[in-house]
Amino acid sequence: MNGDRLDGIRVLCFIGEIYEDLELWYPKLRLQEEGAHVTVAGPEAGVVYDGKHGYPGKSDAAIADMEAEDFHGVICPGGFMPDKLRRDPKVLELLQQFDAQEKLVAAICHGGWMPISAGIYDGVRVTGSPGIKDDLVNAGAVWEDAAVVVDEHFISSRRPDDLPEFCRAMIQFLESTAKTL
Numbered sequence: 001m002n003g004d005r006l007d008g009i010r011v012l013c014f015i016g017e018i019y020e021d022l023e024l025w026y027p028k029l030r031l032q033e034e035g036a037h038v039t040v041a042g043p044e045a046g047v048v049y050d051g052k053h054g055y056p057g058k059s060d061a062a063i064a065d066m067e068a069e070d071f072h073g074v075i076c077p078g079g080f081m082p083d084k085l086r087r088d089p090k091v092l093e094l095l096q097q098f099d100a101q102e103k104l105v106a107a108i109c110h111g112g113w114m115p116i117s118a119g120i121y122d123g124v125r126v127t128g129s130p131g132i133k134d135d136l137v138n139a140g141a142v143w144e145d146a147a148v149v150v151d152e153h154f155i156s157s158r159r160p161d162d163l164p165e166f167c168r169a170m171i172q173f174l175e176s177t178a179k180t181l
Helices: 021-033 081-085 089-100 109-118 130-138 160-177
Strands: 010-014 037-042 048-050 056-058 073-076 104-108 148-151 154-157
Touching: 010 021, 010 081, 021 037, 021 056, 021 073, 021 104, 021 160, 073 089, 073 109, 073 160, 081 109, 089 104, 089 109, 104 109, 104 160, 109 130, 109 154, 148 160, 154 160
Parallel strands: 010 037, 010 073, 073 104, 104 154
Antiparallel strands: 048 056, 148 154
16 A cells, blocks of 8 residues: 555545444545545534444534635545534535535435535435435435445445445545645
């Protein structure tokens, strides 16, 4: 492994109560392993949020203080957290800005609820938890049952078992397109 493939790349990752443990930690650590800096932002800075399986995760920053222009992409992990975070106007604004700037918007499992609520999935090929398939389709997305779907700057996966493919796709995208802000 090269360890500096993503040197200089900055990625935002959302966290909140009852996030899906693996869907936050696996991408965070995998991107860091490649040299990216990952900022974990939650409703409040410096708060420890419990994962769905009990693994604690501390936010580096508050979502309200984040700006899309400071990052090359964003990750929306799943769990029960997305249902609450998708009600936060700042989360929706950030996702809309990442989309408008054609920066990485990555969502796994129920994380797709956040881009749905941001109104940025219309006409986009995506996957996600089969449990939100109807929500994705009703939002105008074209749902596919695949481990990972890449459609321009959107990357999506279904579940924790898909994390290797999800992370490979994010790393490839960031390495090839996001070297400059």
